[in-house]
Amino acid sequence: MVTVLKLGGSVITEKDRPETLDGETLAALAAAIAEADVENLVVVHGGGSFGHHHAAEHGASTTEGIRDAGGVMDVHGAMTTLNRFVLSRLHAEDVPAVPVHPFSAAVRDAAGDLTLMTDQVATMLDEGFVPVLHGDGVVHAGEGVTVLSGDEIVTELASALDADRVGLCSTVPGVLDGDDEVIPRIDAFDEVADVLGVSDATDVTGGMAAKVRELLALGSPADVFGPDDIGSFLAGEEPGTRIG
Numbered sequence: 001m002v003t004v005l006k007l008g009g010s011v012i013t014e015k016d017r018p019e020t021l022d023g024e025t026l027a028a029l030a031a032a033i034a035e036a037d038v039e040n041l042v043v044v045h046g047g048g049s050f051g052h053h054h055a056a057e058h059g060a061s062t063t064e065g066i067r068d069a070g071g072v073m074d075v076h077g078a079m080t081t082l083n084r085f086v087l088s089r090l091h092a093e094d095v096p097a098v099p100v101h102p103f104s105a106a107v108r109d110a111a112g113d114l115t116l117m118t119d120q121v122a123t124m125l126d127e128g129f130v131p132v133l134h135g136d137g138v139v140h141a142g143e144g145v146t147v148l149s150g151d152e153i154v155t156e157l158a159s160a161l162d163a164d165r166v167g168l169c170s171t172v173p174g175v176l177d178g179d180d181e182v183i184p185r186i187d188a189f190d191e192v193a194d195v196l197g198v199s200d201a202t203d204v205t206g207g208m209a210a211k212v213r214e215l216l217a218l219g220s221p222a223d224v225f226g227p228d229d230i231g232s233f234l235a236g237e238e239p240g241t242r243i244g
Contacts, residue, residue, distance in 0.1 A: 001164040009046025018053040034093035036234035046150040047135040050078040065143030108140040118160040151214040166222035173226035174240030215243040
């Protein structure tokens with residue numbers, strides 16, 4: 001059984017303060033991952049105040065690219081820095097985590113369709129490692145380098161690895177309605193389109209609305225939940241909002 005777990009960038013960083021880690025929350029999540037000891041786990045983390053800050057500064061999004069190598073390195077460098085923080089917290093809990101940098105493993109064609117190499121991820125799982133991927137830049141035909149969100153990576157991985165479980169750990173306990181109550185289940189985007197807005201902090205990948213769209217496109221159920229429920233999800237429960 002393969003489990004894909006995404007740690008939201010807003011969860012593990014102070015998203016409104018450039019390149020600021022939320023070390024306490026990240027350490028708690030790493031401890032929960034270690035305690036669960038899930039077999040065949042893949043971790044993906046978002047950009048938070050690291051990648052999103054630099055992407056916004058350079059005018060980059062999932063469709064608008066960067067052609068300046070310095071700008072590309074600002075985004076990719078910030079994400080590899082955050083990835084090292086995530087790895088270090090996982091290593092402190094004896095989780096056998098190893099990095100996979102999507103910038104060197106993915107490409108978008110001129111139509112915007114993504115190809116992400118996943119054979120190395122599958123082999124890492126077979127060898128007992130926990131692959132850790134992250135939002136990143138991606139070379140995009142005709143656009144230079146655009147933004148590749150962690151949410152899109154999650155759906156690509158889940159499909160390629162035939163994942164049994166997919167979970168997104170967000171800053172909120174699930175997808176919220178207009179009264180800030182958790183929506184237990186979402187089967188179609190139209191059901192929640194009116195209540196889904198954009199992130200309050202800088203987010204060049206579309207916020208919760210984009211997450212819901214990506215997970216609905218996955219074609220199999222996924223869960224969105226808050227940091228307090230990561231243990232429940234890894235234990236096989238269905239906390240927060242079930243999507244799809």
